[in-house]
Amino acid sequence: MSPSLRAFLVAVGMLWPSLAWSQSCSFGLSPMSFGAADTLSGTATTSTATMSVSCSGTPLARILICPNLGAGSGGATAAARRMLSGASVLNYQLYSDSARSVIWGAYSWPYPARAPAFALTLGALGTGSGTATIYGTVMGGQSTAAPGSYLSTFSAADVEIRYRYTTTSSCTTAVGSIARPSLNVTASVAANCMVATQNVDFGTTGVLSSNIDATGQATVTCTPATAYTVSLSNGMSGTSPTNRRMTLGSAAVVYGLYKDAGRSQPWGDAATAGSTVAGTGTGAAQGYTVYGRVPPQTTPTPGTYSDTVVVTVTY
Incomplete structure (x- = not known):
């Protein structure tokens, strides 16, 4: 085997360790708008938002994505997240399933719900993308909510999307690279x-x-x-x-x-x-x-x- 060929093989072997641990992901979160919420009756008002992801890294590698969503600027209780209009409160919740039975939470907040785990396997060229739906519900029967425009903003520590190469599916710890896109949740209450x-x-x-x-x-x-x-x-x-x-x-x-x-x-x-x-x-x-x-x-x-x-x- 010629010396030049041996040198080429050694150079490639030295590149693989750095490629194996490098990955880059970008995320987007579309706004969630409930429009006019029905607060007098017992009927819930629903809406959705979309999380989009695009990653690059080691071909065919599996990236675990843990999109942690905290309380938002309106705050939260064990029963619900909150949107605010001045001092008036409108209760709502975010879920990871269309049946709206699994709350979308974070590893860091004090309530039982945790972030859902999403796995993205990169293609042969080392790229991959996908989307996930965030399901929202404004609870009905909130007759004391005053008319107005309601808002909760998710930014900074309230959005912590962690991602890493792993074969596990655990989102209970603060491990991995971090992305912090923002999300606005809005609703209006009309006089009724x-x-x-x-x-x-x-x-x-x-x-x-x-x-x-x-x-x-x-x-x-x-x-x-x-x-x-x-x-x-x-x-x-x-x-x-x-x-x-x-x-x-x-x-x-x-x-x-x-x-x-x-x-x-x-x-x-x-x-x-x-x-x-x-x-x-x-x-x-x-x-x-x-x-x-x-x-x-x-x-x-x-x-x-x-x-x-x-x-x-x-x-």
């Missing part, structure tokens, strides 16, 4: 209201020779500080708050709905000045009693009389 009703049932009676009174209820739940008014329509064939009509065919029983127990303040809609009820949301359910009265009148044909009144909350 919900209403539920309890019917006014006058029961069964005979001759309509005296007042017959009954009550129902309108329950309003609005986001904090949201001003609103509650109005009642005149029913299917009524002409005023005190001249509503329960009907059976062409026959009718006249009745009225009121804001007070004395039945002196009619409850109507915007067309009747001063007849609506005003309130301001607190995030909690606020109940308003609807006072009904059937006044003395000519008794119509026996039967079941009914009417439908629309309850409108304007905010």
Whole structure:
């Protein structure tokens, strides 16, 4: 074998040790936007973000990627991460699975969840790339969250993506090279209201020779500080708050709905000045009693009389 050939082989052999331990990865994190979150009902609002990775190094080597995500600028509790809008809090969580059952955490934070482990095997040319989905959920039923724009920023120590050559799949320790891309998680809460009703049932009676009174209820739940008014329509064939009509065919029983127990303040809609009820949301359910009265009148044909009144909350 010639001396020049031997020199060439020695030079190649000396390069392999440095190649075996060198790897370089770059990462990107797309923003996660929940848009308008539904905070009054029990319905969760979901969104996703994408982590992208591109690596180069030893051909056919396996790189373990441990993308640690901490609490974010909004902070976190054992139950949820938090986005902030001023002093108002909106709870959410990040997960590594589409079922949203495995929380995406970090080796360094005080809660049980840890970063998921991703393995990337480089190709014959020593390069490789891939993506992973981050799944997010804003929990429903957060009625005390005030309207506004909410944000949590992941940067610096809150994003610590560690990567290294290894055949293991453990992300429980601070081992490997580090990358720190940033991630913004955003949501908005709009002024919103919900209403539920309890019917006014006058029961069964005979001759309509005296007042017959009954009550129902309108329950309003609005986001904090949201001003609103509650109005009642005149029913299917009524002409005023005190001249509503329960009907059976062409026959009718006249009745009225009121804001007070004395039945002196009619409850109507915007067309009747001063007849609506005003309130301001607190995030909690606020109940308003609807006072009904059937006044003395000519008794119509026996039967079941009914009417439908629309309850409108304007905010």
